[in-house]
Amino acid sequence: MATPDQIRAAVDSYVELFPTEQDAWLELFAADAQVEDPVGSPLRSGRDEIGAFWQESHAMADSIRLERTGPVRVAGNEAAFPMQVHPVVGGTAFVMDVIDVMSFDDDGRITSLRAFWDPAEMRPANG
Amino acid sequence: MATPDQIRAAVDSYVELFPTEQDAWLELFAADAQVEDPVGSPLRSGRDEIGAFWQESHAMADSIRLERTGPVRVAGNEAAFPMQVHPVVGGTAFVMDVIDVMSFDDDGRITSLRAFWDPAEMRPANG
Numbered sequence: 001m002a003t004p005d006q007i008r009a010a011v012d013s014y015v016e017l018f019p020t021e022q023d024a025w026l027e028l029f030a031a032d033a034q035v036e037d038p039v040g041s042p043l044r045s046g047r048d049e050i051g052a053f054w055q056e057s058h059a060m061a062d063s064i065r066l067e068r069t070g071p072v073r074v075a076g077n078e079a080a081f082p083m084q085v086h087p088v089v090g091g092t093a094f095v096m097d098v099i100d101v102m103s104f105d106d107d108g109r110i111t112s113l114r115a116f117w118d119p120a121e122m123r124p125a126n127g
Numbered sequence: 128m129a130t131p132d133q134i135r136a137a138v139d140s141y142v143e144l145f146p147t148e149q150d151a152w153l154e155l156f157a158a159d160a161q162v163e164d165p166v167g168s169p170l171r172s173g174r175d176e177i178g179a180f181w182q183e184s185h186a187m188a189d190s191i192r193l194e195r196t197g198p199v200r201v202a203g204n205e206a207a208f209p210m211q212v213h214p215v216v217g218g219t220a221f222v223m224d225v226i227d228v229m230s231f232d233d234d235g236r237i238t239s240l241r242a243f244w245d246p247a248e249m250r251p252a253n254g
Contacts (some may be wrong), residue, residue: 097200101207114201116207
C-alpha cells in the first residue's frame, strides 16, 4: 500500500503540475485510472481520456492555478483534500471551492479521482 | 433530488447535533444509510448500527465538538466538506482534520457517509 507520505507527495505534485505540465501530470495516474470531475459528469477512463479532460479544461481558460487550502486527509489508500481552483477566463480571474477525493495503487499512482464542486458556485476572484 | 440548500442545511445540522443530540442527529440519516468513519473501517448499516457508532465515539471522549472549516462542496446529490473534530479525552483537548463525503436522498437525508481522517494525525489542540 502507498504510504501517507507518498500519497501527500502525489497530491502536491497534482496541484503543482496541473497548470502547465500535462505529460508529467498524466504520469501521476495509473494506466487504467478513472476520473469524475466534477462528480456527476461522465467518467474519464485511462490516460488518453484523462489527457483529453486536461485539454478541455485548459481550452476553456487562459490559465488555471490550483491552491490547496487545508491538509490532505489520508485514510488507508485513499485521501481527500480541499482546494481553490483559480481559472482566468477572458482576462477575468475566477475562483471555485473544490474537494478532491483520490485512491492510490501500491506505487502511489492515482487510480480514481472524484472532484466535488458545483459550476454554479464559480465566482469572480474579487467579487 | 435534494437541493443544494437542503444538502447544506443537513450538513450544518450534522455538525451542530453531533456533540449532544443523538436522536435528532440520527434522524438526519435515511433508514438504510451506510457510514464508513474513518474510511477503511467496517461499514455501519442502518440507524441502529449508526447509533452504536455515535455511542462508541462519545464513550471514548468527555466531549466532541465539530467545526466546519470551509464551504460545503455540493455536486448533484453528493457533498464534501472539511472540518476539524475537537475531542476532549481525559481532560485534554485534541484536534483532528477530517473531510466528510455524503450522499443524500430526495428528502435530503444522508444515505452514505465516508469520513477521511487518520487516527495517527490526532494531536493536542495546543501542541
